[in-house]
Amino acid sequence: MQDSGIQVLFQGINFVRLLEGLWVSLKLALVSMAFSMVLGFLMGILMAGRNRIVGFVCRVYLEIVRIMPQLVLLFLVYFGAAKHLGIDISGELAAVIVFSFWGTAEMGDLVRSALISIPKHQYESGYSLGLSRMQLYRHIILPQTFRRLLPSAVNLLTRMIKTTSLAVLIGVVEVVKVGKQIIDASRYENPKAALWIYGTIFILYFAVCFPISKLSTVLEKKLQV
Amino acid sequence: MKKRLLGMVLVFMLFAAALSACGSSKTEQTGGGATARSLEDIKTAGTIRIGVFSDKNPFGYVDANGEVQGYDVYFAKRIAKDLLGSEDTVEFVYVEAANRVEYLQSAKVDIILANFTVTGERAEKVDFALPYMKVALGVVSPDDALITEVEQLNGKTLIVVKGTTAEAYFGENYPDISLLKFDEYQEAYDALLDGRGDAFSTDNTEVLAWALQNQGFTVGVESVGSLDVIAPAVQKGNTELLNWINEEIKALAEEQFFHKNFEETLEPVYGSSVNADNLVVEGGEL
Numbered sequence: 038m039q040d041s042g043i044q045v046l047f048q049g050i051n052f053v054r055l056l057e058g059l060w061v062s063l064k065l066a067l068v069s070m071a072f073s074m075v076l077g078f079l080m081g082i083l084m085a086g087r088n089r090i091v092g093f094v095c096r097v098y099l100e101i102v103r104i105m106p107q108l109v110l111l112f113l114v115y116f117g118a119a120k121h122l123g124i125d126i127s128g129e130l131a132a133v134i135v136f137s138f139w140g141t142a143e144m145g146d147l148v149r150s151a152l153i154s155i156p157k158h159q160y161e162s163g164y165s166l167g168l169s170r171m172q173l174y175r176h177i178i179l180p181q182t183f184r185r186l187l188p189s190a191v192n193l194l195t196r197m198i199k200t201t202s203l204a205v206l207i208g209v210v211e212v213v214k215v216g217k218q219i220i221d222a223s224r225y226e227n228p229k230a231a232l233w234i235y236g237t238i239f240i241l242y243f244a245v246c247f248p249i250s251k252l253s254t255v256l257e258k259k260l261q262v
Numbered sequence: 263m264k265k266r267l268l269g270m271v272l273v274f275m276l277f278a279a280a281l282s283a284c285g286s287s288k289t290e291q292t293g294g295g296a297t298a299r300s301l302e303d304i305k306t307a308g309t310i311r312i313g314v315f316s317d318k319n320p321f322g323y324v325d326a327n328g329e330v331q332g333y334d335v336y337f338a339k340r341i342a343k344d345l346l347g348s349e350d351t352v353e354f355v356y357v358e359a360a361n362r363v364e365y366l367q368s369a370k371v372d373i374i375l376a377n378f379t380v381t382g383e384r385a386e387k388v389d390f391a392l393p394y395m396k397v398a399l400g401v402v403s404p405d406d407a408l409i410t411e412v413e414q415l416n417g418k419t420l421i422v423v424k425g426t427t428a429e430a431y432f433g434e435n436y437p438d439i440s441l442l443k444f445d446e447y448q449e450a451y452d453a454l455l456d457g458r459g460d461a462f463s464t465d466n467t468e469v470l471a472w473a474l475q476n477q478g479f480t481v482g483v484e485s486v487g488s489l490d491v492i493a494p495a496v497q498k499g500n501t502e503l504l505n506w507i508n509e510e511i512k513a514l515a516e517e518q519f520f521h522k523n524f525e526e527t528l529e530p531v532y533g534s535s536v537n538a539d540n541l542v543v544e545g546g547e548l
Contacts, residue, residue, distance in 0.1 A: 049326025116370070205358070207361075208355060208365075220317075222323045222324060224319050
């Protein structure tokens with residue numbers, strides 16, 4: 038058979054290294070997403086509230102996050118903090134900070150839009166039943182919000198998993214970087230390995246993101262009233 | 263609508279303020295901020311952080327067992343051994359071409375050994391030690407019509423890639439050679455294989471490796487054109503460490519260290535017929 042380059046995948050511990058890289062990507066995304074969920078919920082509630090100043094501050098934050106490329110934020114946190122403030126943090130930590138910063142803003146906006154999409158009569162009926170503000174949110178508004186939020190939150194998570202590949206520029210060796218290392222190490226003996234390695238990475242991303250999307254569909258159905 | 267507009271204007275102003283603050287802090291940042299570790303600090307810590315490439319075979323790459331290897335890495339290990347007594351004291355940091363300067367400026371590494379070509383622009387931002395390697399142009403041609411002198415190319419067709427130093431060098435200095443230009447390396451190599459040109463020229467490291475993989479082609483001219491040197495870099499102003507590296511490079515010339523390094527790391531890729539003196543610099547002397 039012609040030398041196709043697929044054997045590069047199974048040389049040494051190459052495949053295990055790819056899986057380890059995938060775990061790094063996943064870990065970054067999941068930890069950042071956990072922070073984004075908690076903080077994003079708070080932010081969404083604040084944004085949906087009636088306080089104009091709070092709303093404005095949140096709006097500014099959201100716009101900054103949307104305007105600034107994540108790469109710039111990564112460089113600012115990783116190199117900038119060390120250069121100007123003397124704070125030396127690891128690449129992983131810097132990535133978690135930046136992705137949480139980004140995720141919180143996006144999540145906040147999603148929560149906000151989910152909250153205001155709940156019809157006014159839901160609030161009014163709740164109050165007329167004699168529920169307090171806390172009880173109203175706890176039993177009526179948040180459960181409905183959560184259901185509406187699920188698809189877009191899952192979408193954000195899969196986006197986050199894919200965006201972790203940017204972290205390579207601050208020294209985090211994740212799955213795409215491992216792939217590049219493998220391709221380059223075999224560049225002279227197996228110039229055609231690139232297709233196989235990138236193909237494998239594609240499948241790995243799919244294998245991770247697809248079940249997550251599937252899970253959200255299942256949950257969505259389950260939570261349907 | 264009006265409120266939104268006002269909001270946008272405010273965001274914009276905030277941004278401008280933040281940007282100008284960044285700008286001014288950058289200009290006054292010389293002594294302050296992140297200062298690289300001194301020689302003493304490194305010795306006390308017992309480890310040295312060296313930035314290398316992890317995907318630039320054969321200078322710095324990770325092999326199938328996950329071990330970092332290459333010409334730069336070989337030197338990095340020697341530095342650790344001579345400075346701290348053991349090769350295991352080196353902590354490799356994987357850098358990218360685009361962030362090598364940042365790594366030094368933010369003091370996240372002590373030394374960069376990542377195939378770092380010395381240029382005037384870079385020398386303003388980092389301090390380069392003595393060179394340990396040099397790169398020039400190489401000319402590869404088919405064995406049955408081998409070009410061993412650049413003069414043999416007069417009146418013939420030389421293939422080059424647009425934007426490379428080869429294009430500039432031959433265009434300026436050899437008007438009698440007709441150049442066939444391509445956008446990409448792959449196209450250029452294909453053209454050479456098809457016989458659309460008599461020879462192909464680009465960085466000698468590149469053509470040497472290619473010739474070894476392609477039977478019937480040889481690099482007849484291994485070094486021509488302006489010479490670029492590759493050197494270790496440290497943070498600007500870290501003179502103590504810089505001097506130590508310079509002394510180290512001079513001392514290593516005694517045992518022809520970089521020739522040995524060449525045999526171990528580069529020869530498997532470039533082949534044994536290559537003259538090491540065309541790539542290797544001993545004792546920082548060109």
